[in-house]
Amino acid sequence: MATSDVLVIGGGLHGCSAALQLSMRGLLVRLIEKDYPGRHASGVNAGGVRRLGRAMPEVPLSIASMELWHRIEDLVDDDCGFESHGQIKVAESEADLALCRARARELMDAGFDHEEVIGQSELRELLPAVAEHCVGGLISRADGAALPFRTVQAFRNKAARLGADIVEGCGTATVERRDGVWTATLADGTRHSAPVLVNAAGAWAGTIAAAAGEPVPLEVVAPMLMITERRPHFLTPVVGATSRTLSFKQFANGTVLIGGGYLGRADPASNRTELDYVKLGENARTARELFPVMRDARLVRAWAGIEARMADGIPVIGPSGTQEGLFHSFGYSLHGFQLGPICGAIIAELVVSGRTNLPIEPFSIGRFAAAAAA
Amino acid sequence: MNTLNEVSELAAAYDLVVIGAGPAGMAAATLAAGAGVSCLLVDENPAPGGQIYRGIGSTPLTERRLLGEEYWKGAEIASAFAGSAASYLPQATVWQLSPERELGISRGGRTRMIRATRVIMATGALERPFPIPGWTLPGVMTAGAAQILLKTAGVAVSGKVVLAGTGPLLWLIAAQYLAAGKRFDAILDTTPKGSWRKALSELPRFLASPYLRKGLRLMATVRGSARVISGVTALAAEGSDHLTQVRYTVAGRESVIDADHLLLHQGVVPNINMASASGCAIDWDDEQLAFVPRVDAWGATSVGGIAIAGDGAGIAGAEAAAERGRLAALDALAALGRITPEEKARRAAPIRAIVARYDRGRAFLDRLYRPAEQFRVATDATVACRCEEVTGGQIRDVVANLNVLGPNQLKSFLRCGMGPCQGRLCGLTVTETIARTRGVDPAEVGYYRLRAPVKPITLAELATLEHSEAEIKTVARG
Numbered sequence: 090m091a092t093s094d095v096l097v098i099g100g101g102l103h104g105c106s107a108a109l110q111l112s113m114r115g116l117l118v119r120l121i122e123k124d125y126p127g128r129h130a131s132g133v134n135a136g137g138v139r140r141l142g143r144a145m146p147e148v149p150l151s152i153a154s155m156e157l158w159h160r161i162e163d164l165v166d167d168d169c170g171f172e173s174h175g176q177i178k179v180a181e182s183e184a185d186l187a188l189c190r191a192r193a194r195e196l197m198d199a200g201f202d203h204e205e206v207i208g209q210s211e212l213r214e215l216l217p218a219v220a221e222h223c224v225g226g227l228i229s230r231a232d233g234a235a236l237p238f239r240t241v242q243a244f245r246n247k248a249a250r251l252g253a254d255i256v257e258g259c260g261t262a263t264v265e266r267r268d269g270v271w272t273a274t275l276a277d278g279t280r281h282s283a284p285v286l287v288n289a290a291g292a293w294a295g296t297i298a299a300a301a302g303e304p305v306p307l308e309v310v311a312p313m314l315m316i317t318e319r320r321p322h323f324l325t326p327v328v329g330a331t332s333r334t335l336s337f338k339q340f341a342n343g344t345v346l347i348g349g350g351y352l353g354r355a356d357p358a359s360n361r362t363e364l365d366y367v368k369l370g371e372n373a374r375t376a377r378e379l380f381p382v383m384r385d386a387r388l389v390r391a392w393a394g395i396e397a398r399m400a401d402g403i404p405v406i407g408p409s410g411t412q413e414g415l416f417h418s419f420g421y422s423l424h425g426f427q428l429g430p431i432c433g434a435i436i437a438e439l440v441v442s443g444r445t446n447l448p449i450e451p452f453s454i455g456r457f458a459a460a461a462a463a
Numbered sequence: 464m465n466t467l468n469e470v471s472e473l474a475a476a477y478d479l480v481v482i483g484a485g486p487a488g489m490a491a492a493t494l495a496a497g498a499g500v501s502c503l504l505v506d507e508n509p510a511p512g513g514q515i516y517r518g519i520g521s522t523p524l525t526e527r528r529l530l531g532e533e534y535w536k537g538a539e540i541a542s543a544f545a546g547s548a549a550s551y552l553p554q555a556t557v558w559q560l561s562p563e564r565e566l567g568i569s570r571g572g573r574t575r576m577i578r579a580t581r582v583i584m585a586t587g588a589l590e591r592p593f594p595i596p597g598w599t600l601p602g603v604m605t606a607g608a609a610q611i612l613l614k615t616a617g618v619a620v621s622g623k624v625v626l627a628g629t630g631p632l633l634w635l636i637a638a639q640y641l642a643a644g645k646r647f648d649a650i651l652d653t654t655p656k657g658s659w660r661k662a663l664s665e666l667p668r669f670l671a672s673p674y675l676r677k678g679l680r681l682m683a684t685v686r687g688s689a690r691v692i693s694g695v696t697a698l699a700a701e702g703s704d705h706l707t708q709v710r711y712t713v714a715g716r717e718s719v720i721d722a723d724h725l726l727l728h729q730g731v732v733p734n735i736n737m738a739s740a741s742g743c744a745i746d747w748d749d750e751q752l753a754f755v756p757r758v759d760a761w762g763a764t765s766v767g768g769i770a771i772a773g774d775g776a777g778i779a780g781a782e783a784a785a786e787r788g789r790l791a792a793l794d795a796l797a798a799l800g801r802i803t804p805e806e807k808a809r810r811a812a813p814i815r816a817i818v819a820r821y822d823r824g825r826a827f828l829d830r831l832y833r834p835a836e837q838f839r840v841a842t843d844a845t846v847a848c849r850c851e852e853v854t855g856g857q858i859r860d861v862v863a864n865l866n867v868l869g870p871n872q873l874k875s876f877l878r879c880g881m882g883p884c885q886g887r888l889c890g891l892t893v894t895e896t897i898a899r900t901r902g903v904d905p906a907e908v909g910y911y912r913l914r915a916p917v918k919p920i921t922l923a924e925l926a927t928l929e930h931s932e933a934e935i936k937t938v939a940r941g
Contacts, residue, residue, distance in 0.1 A: 125868065125872065127872075132875070170875075236875050237875070238872065238874070238875035239875040239876060242865065242866070242867075242872070242875065242876075245866075246865065249866075317922070318883050318919065342878070344881075347922075361742060363561060363562070363563075364559075364915060366559065366567055366576060366925070366928055367576075367928050367929070369925060369928075370925045370926050370927070370928035370929070373922040373923075373925040373926040374926040376922060377922055377923070377926060383922055384922070384923055385921055385922075385923060386921065386922045387883075387919040387920065387922075388916055388919060388920055388921065388922060388925060389882075389883055389885055389916070389919045390885055390914050390915075390916070391914060391915055391916065392914050
């Protein structure tokens with residue numbers, strides 16, 4: 090017998106966002122989280138809220154999500170620490186700048202104008218501390234950043250206030266569908282049933298998909314981040330580099346976050362990650378080369394989240410290709426945070442009406458079945 | 464010992480790396496090096512001794528009675544270490560230890576990664592936080608910090624000095640100060656009145672332990688030459704931009720005493736920062752009111768090849784620490800195939816007997832000097848996290864209203880534990896304050912997930928790390 094209308098597996102931002110949007114539409118939701126909401130990638134990522142540099146299929150979703158971010162307090166009753174001071178990808182050479190121009194043109198041809206090329210003088214105006222050799226860049230002015238764990242908690246709490254039942258601290262052992270009802274059996278033997286199952290289990294989504302009879306290849310990765318002690322204010326926008334791995338941001342309190350996607354090692358079974366200090370050393374060198382003021386900065390913490398990456402670098406969003414009543418939202422491949430608000434809404438629309446106005450075909454799980462068959 | 468001056472002088476790998484040159488670390492390294500294994504002892508300080516025997520080879524207070532006979536026991540351990548074949552890297556920071564026993568070591572702005580077949584952490588204890596109103600005012604310091612000044616420089620804090628708190632080390636520090644000719648305007652004893660009754664059942668074992676004579680002697684010395692006020696149930700440091708007075712309560716009556724310096728101490732707790740960052744399991748110990756690494760009788764942790772010796776594996780004091788260092792070293796020698804299991808057991812037996820003697824008194828001390836809850840949990844207006852200036856009231860508010868269950872979740876709302884100390888100093892206060900608010904055990908609340916770097920390192924140091932030639936070859940072949 091069903092214990093709710095929808096079961097959501099996974100209490101990351103995507104699971105909590107789906108739970109919120111489903112609750113807003115009057116459905117009774119039960120969310121199952123093996124640890125606590127936001128424990129993994131959703132709660133410990135860099136918090137970048139960006140449209141800048143997205144893969145073309147993601148651009149329409151990202152633009153729609155940004156609309157929600159700019160009104161995030163209306164949605165979840167908390168500002169999520171969201172601030173919009175723009176994101177800039179720095180060009181370190183004329184070749185970099187040519188790549189920026191080509192990217193802006195490609196977007197323009199597709200009808201999008203949120204990314205603009207800037208020259209050296211505007212770059213220096215926006216980033217007074219940037220290294221001398223930088224010649225310009227690409228900017229998305231309405232982008233920004235938020236506080237990741239606070240954001241997940243806000244989505245979780247709002248969903249709970251609207252009636253969603255959040256079950257924390259026990260993982261899902263198996264899922265199966267019988268007589269039109271999905272049943273999740275947890276590690277402690279308790280069972281939860283609903284006609285609809287949403288797989289938002291992040292790094293663990295492959296296990297859930299396989300248990301549901303729709304295996305899909307995903308790689309479990311551990312992107313690393315590090316943060317420094319407080320520094321005098323020198324940076325307002327979030328910064329990346331055109332041809333090097335870097336994500337760089339200074340918080341209002343002065344601490345500086347450095348990342349960009351260097352990977353450590355993840356062990357999803359134990360929740361542990363191992364950092365690769367040689368790669369972090371490279372990350373540190375890039376940060377110092379782009380911002381010489383960082384020369385003597387002291388690093389106080391380095392860490393990594395655990396998340397899923399798909400072979401083609403874009404997520405799986407949409408209905409199952411083989412199972413009734415199953416919807417997927419996972420595999421965000423190191424850039425899912427900004428998409429959280431809109432993807433929850435997409436899943437809710439699919440569950441309630443079977444359709445969405447946003448173009449989600451590129452994210453179909455079927456693309457992997459097709460690849461396997463070919 | 465072979466003293467190294469640069470990380471470039473380090474070997475790429477050692478049979479055994481010992482971290483920390485207090486009694487446990489020195490004893491472990493001495494025993495292991497004596498068996499012919501390649502052994503490195505890394506330490507932060509300029510000379511061996513750790514916290515308890517700090518400055519043992521260099522203190523200006525060479526008159527033995529000033530720091531006490533107990534202190535000079537350290538000289539024997541240090542001279543044995545100096546005569547050993549171990550390598551010794553002082554003034555260095557171990558900022559990372561992975562479960563695979565890869566260590567990140569920095570000295571003088573350069574850093575290296577090296578490997579160890581076995582690791583013994585001997586990182587000792589930290590003073591328990593003592594969150595009272597006004598404890599962040601200039602003029603308020605831990606008694607341990609005052610003791611460091613005394614041992615290393617022979618300097619005592621000046622002006623009107625009040626010492627407050629509880630615990631065996633409080634009396635040791637007081638005795639060392641008094642012996643050095645310094646004085647206290649008052650000693651405010653916060654040991655709860657009912658503690659003697661609770662500790663009574665452990666009294667027989669305590670009477671048979673070596674602590675008794677030492678402890679009574681210390682207390683008699685101190686009481687004979689300082690004004691000791693017992694039964695203190697509340698404390699506050701007051702002053703506008705510097706401490707000017709201490710307010711305290713005894714039997715419901717509030718009093719005020721002028722003070723330029725307030726030295727606070729309420730016991731020590733294991734320093735679990737590196738153990739936790741390396742993935743060693745830790746448990747809440749309700750007798751010691753602290754998180755303690757899970758270790759076996761040899762100090763072996765839940766992570767293969769990594770052991771902890773000394774107070775870092777649970778508080779047992781300096782004398783027991785040296786013996787626990789030797790046990791961990793024997794275990795390492797057996798694992799390295801240098802001694803047989805039989806030899807290990809044979810050599811361990813007399814050491815265990817000594818450890819057992821010290822263990823006998825520990826439960827009594829833990830109960831007698833169990834700090835009162837009002838000195839462990841931050842009140843509404845008292846700062847709990849000093850780096851980010853978060854109060855007990857703010858913590859209670861977020862925990863009660865936002866479904867926040869533990870210290871890691873709290874960070875995003877209050878930045879509590881996100882400053883330079885990363886919760887290494889305020890962790891217990893924050894956990895106990897959350898536990899009290901939620902009405903659950905600290906074990907359920909848990910602790911900060913401590914992560915590398917265990918000590919801050921500069922980006923410049925990190926940037927000196929390069930791929931080793933071997934790694935580059937692997938990549939090129941792959």
